[in-house]
Amino acid sequence: MSLKRSILALTVATGLAAFAVPAFAQDHSHDVETPPKQKWSFSGPFGKFDRAQLQRGFKVYREVCSACHSLELIAFRNLADQGGPEFSAAQAAVIAGEYKVPDAPNDAGEVVDRAARVADYFPKPFPNENAGRAANGGAYPPDLSVMAKARTYERGFPWFLIDIVTQFQEQGPDYVTALLTGYAEKPAHFELPDGSAYNKYFPGNAIKMPPPLSDGRVEYTDGSPATTLQYAKDVTAFLMWTAEPKLEARKRLGFQVMIFLLVFAGLLYFTKKKVWKQVALHPEDLKPRDPAPGEYRPH
Amino acid sequence: MSGHQTYQPRSPFMKWMERRLPIAGLVYSSFIVYPTPRNLNYWWTFGGILSFMLAAQIVTGVILAMHYTPHADMAFKSVEMIMRDVNYGWLLRYAHSNGASMFFIAVYIHMFRGMYYGSYKEPREVLWILGVILYLLMMATGFLGYTLPWGQMSFWGATVITNFFSAFPGIGESLVTLLWGGYSVGNPTLNRFYSLHYLLPFVIAGVVVLHIWALHVVGQNNPAGIEPKTDRDVVRFTPYATIKDAFFMICFSLVFAWFVFYTPNYLGHADNYIPANPAVTPTHIVPEWYYLPFYAILRAIPDKLMGVLALFGSIIILAFLPWLDTSPVRSARYRPLFRQFFWVFVIVCLGLGWLGSKPAEGGYVIASRILTIYYFAHFLIILPILGWVEKTKPLPNSIAESVLHDGVPVGASAPAPAKV
Numbered sequence: 001m002s003l004k005r006s007i008l009a010l011t012v013a014t015g016l017a018a019f020a021v022p023a024f025a026q027d028h029s030h031d032v033e034t035p036p037k038q039k040w041s042f043s044g045p046f047g048k049f050d051r052a053q054l055q056r057g058f059k060v061y062r063e064v065c066s067a068c069h070s071l072e073l074i075a076f077r078n079l080a081d082q083g084g085p086e087f088s089a090a091q092a093a094v095i096a097g098e099y100k101v102p103d104a105p106n107d108a109g110e111v112v113d114r115a116a117r118v119a120d121y122f123p124k125p126f127p128n129e130n131a132g133r134a135a136n137g138g139a140y141p142p143d144l145s146v147m148a149k150a151r152t153y154e155r156g157f158p159w160f161l162i163d164i165v166t167q168f169q170e171q172g173p174d175y176v177t178a179l180l181t182g183y184a185e186k187p188a189h190f191e192l193p194d195g196s197a198y199n200k201y202f203p204g205n206a207i208k209m210p211p212p213l214s215d216g217r218v219e220y221t222d223g224s225p226a227t228t229l230q231y232a233k234d235v236t237a238f239l240m241w242t243a244e245p246k247l248e249a250r251k252r253l254g255f256q257v258m259i260f261l262l263v264f265a266g267l268l269y270f271t272k273k274k275v276w277k278q279v280a281l282h283p284e285d286l287k288p289r290d291p292a293p294g295e296y297r298p299h
Numbered sequence: 300m301s302g303h304q305t306y307q308p309r310s311p312f313m314k315w316m317e318r319r320l321p322i323a324g325l326v327y328s329s330f331i332v333y334p335t336p337r338n339l340n341y342w343w344t345f346g347g348i349l350s351f352m353l354a355a356q357i358v359t360g361v362i363l364a365m366h367y368t369p370h371a372d373m374a375f376k377s378v379e380m381i382m383r384d385v386n387y388g389w390l391l392r393y394a395h396s397n398g399a400s401m402f403f404i405a406v407y408i409h410m411f412r413g414m415y416y417g418s419y420k421e422p423r424e425v426l427w428i429l430g431v432i433l434y435l436l437m438m439a440t441g442f443l444g445y446t447l448p449w450g451q452m453s454f455w456g457a458t459v460i461t462n463f464f465s466a467f468p469g470i471g472e473s474l475v476t477l478l479w480g481g482y483s484v485g486n487p488t489l490n491r492f493y494s495l496h497y498l499l500p501f502v503i504a505g506v507v508v509l510h511i512w513a514l515h516v517v518g519q520n521n522p523a524g525i526e527p528k529t530d531r532d533v534v535r536f537t538p539y540a541t542i543k544d545a546f547f548m549i550c551f552s553l554v555f556a557w558f559v560f561y562t563p564n565y566l567g568h569a570d571n572y573i574p575a576n577p578a579v580t581p582t583h584i585v586p587e588w589y590y591l592p593f594y595a596i597l598r599a600i601p602d603k604l605m606g607v608l609a610l611f612g613s614i615i616i617l618a619f620l621p622w623l624d625t626s627p628v629r630s631a632r633y634r635p636l637f638r639q640f641f642w643v644f645v646i647v648c649l650g651l652g653w654l655g656s657k658p659a660e661g662g663y664v665i666a667s668r669i670l671t672i673y674y675f676a677h678f679l680i681i682l683p684i685l686g687w688v689e690k691t692k693p694l695p696n697s698i699a700e701s702v703l704h705d706g707v708p709v710g711a712s713a714p715a716p717a718k719v
Contacts, residue, residue, distance in 0.1 A: 150572035250563070281702055
């Protein structure tokens with residue numbers, strides 16, 4: 001059948017046009033690398049946060065990142081929430097007490113700072129965006145609350161489809177860790193603007209944030225290695241929790257829902273089979289016969 | 300529908316009620332004894348799945364609306380607070396955002412099923428056109444909803460899409476100003492989008508009633524594409540169709556739950572977790588996945604007005620499908636050539652979707668142009684000509700026969716009848 005063959009040829013041609021042509025369209029010569037994959041305790045269907053890691057990550061945020069980056073969506077009480085770093089309520093209160101926040105105006109109408117309480121949110125390092133820019137060479141340090149979900153990198157075909165099945169969702173955390181450890185000497189051909197650092201993973205490679213972490217910068221008391229990579233992973237895990245504080249509850253409920261739906265689907269399948277058996281057709285049903293009274297007729 | 304049993308109220312109350320408002324009788328005749336072709340396959344369960352998704356979106360949406368703040372300065376934060384401080388707020392929000400995608404997956408399957416089995420043909424043209432209207436309403440609702448979290452992609456997606464309307468000569472600028480409620484996308488835009496996003500689902504629900512009404516007048520099409528002739532060709536809606544629908548709805552819910560609980564952000568964009576910032580444009584502004592084929596068509600055409608017309612035309616053309624397809628045979632089962640062109644068309648739509656997610660440059664634009672031409676050619680050239688030149692396979696004598704003989708008709712030697 002020649003028409004059949006020409007349809008096939010057309011299909012192949014459109015396929016080629018759609019999928020092969022773009023291959024030579026991707027010719028941007030840039031130096032941005034793909035973040036390496038890390039192992040995360042919170043990945044996969046049974047993922048959970050590692051409490052000790054979140055607590056270490058909080059320490060890194062507090063002693064390093066918080067100098068410039070806010071964490072607007074997190075209150076001190078969240079530190080004691082289930083499924084988070086799980087500090088005790090008393091510990092969360094102590095941590096809150098070490099911060100100062102502006103109180104409501106007093107009787108004289110003055111705003112005075114007071115010690116924070118667990119209900120307060122983490123105070124911002126800069127009073128406004130312009131103050132942040134002025135202190136950081138013109139770049140505003142972004143809020144970190146949902147940072148671990150606000151960054152990604154392209155997975156490409158066929159990985160973006162495989163990711164649905166493997167539940168790979170950790171592009172954001174991989175990127176954050178890569179960025180924090182991705183400072184390097186600039187290549188000879190690269191022109192780095194003044195006041196910027198070279199980073200292998202940052203889009204455009206020139207980042208205003210100087211390398212924030214270095215070996216030994218934060219003291220760990222639980223014997224974890226005090227290395228840049230370990231700091232980066234810990235603070236990333238902490239930021240994944242701030243971005244997705246209900247992750248553990250979500251995955252736990254998800255498993256229960258999947259089991260319920262599977263059992264329910266199985267029961268319905270067998271019920272359906274049994275019900276349909278009652279109306280199974282037999283060859284003699286095809287023999288012509290007079291319609292029964294009240295039988296269905298076509299309209 | 301005549302000929303099948305009517306509702307006989309037994310209790311005195313139901314007798315009293317039935318004389319005044321025969322709602323029980325309506326339910327009985329529409330959802331209990333309603334005759335449904337016995338050969339419907341699982342592709343026919345998506346109508347029920349779509350009703351379920353509409354209900355799920357309305358329920359989750361109404362509850363989300365109790366906690367959401369439609370203000371440019373507070374919307375982003377209020378969504379995050381729903382995720383954190385509202386009991387099961389994360390579930391409501393993820394179910395609603397992924398529910399929109401599931402709604403579109405179901406509607407695309409439903410539409411392709413209609414195309415494959417010729418469900419739009421006489422006498423189901425109005426049923427089909429109501430479906431196209433529902434699809435347009437869904438697209439509008441989905442777009443409006445995606446702006447509500449007021450992230451970067453919300454803001455810039457809204458900017459790009461509302462700018463389409465500026466292409467219309469003369470009225471374009473005023474139209475865009477009206478959409479925005481000002482001279483750029485801002486708080487008034489968010490307010491009116493929120494209001495319309497709450498309104499449109501109820502308009503959809505109204506058109507769904509018309510869609511189902513039209514369905515119950517003409518009856519369901521079926522994989523054989525021939526009308527039921529005797530009661531051996533049909534089964535009662537309940538329990539036969541209901542149990543089948545219920546089973547597949549739960550299977551569909553497994554996929555839905557997988558996304559909600561395990562990969563809730565897969566179908567969104569990372570950029571939408573960055574609060575909207577009119578001063579910073581994202582590197583790639585990409586609409587939600589369900590608009591991507593149309594986005595590719597828009598960008599394939601260099602002229603802005605022509606691009607916008609092609610975009611709208613690619614959807615409007617669906618409404619004319621009953622008259623563009625000239626073949627008297629409905630089901631692709633008996634149309635060997637159409638069946639192949641159908642699958643080519645599916646691949647072209649998927650290809651356009653993939654191209655829509657790519658930057659508009661180089662080979663991507665060339666590929667988009669080829670596929671856009673093919674998309675329109677499918678409706679305007681291939682379908683009309685196929686109807687005239689295609690030699691169709693003989694149709695079975697009845698649905699019962701097609702079921703018993705696995706689609707192979709016995710003793711049927713005559714070519715397809717001119718009118719089915």
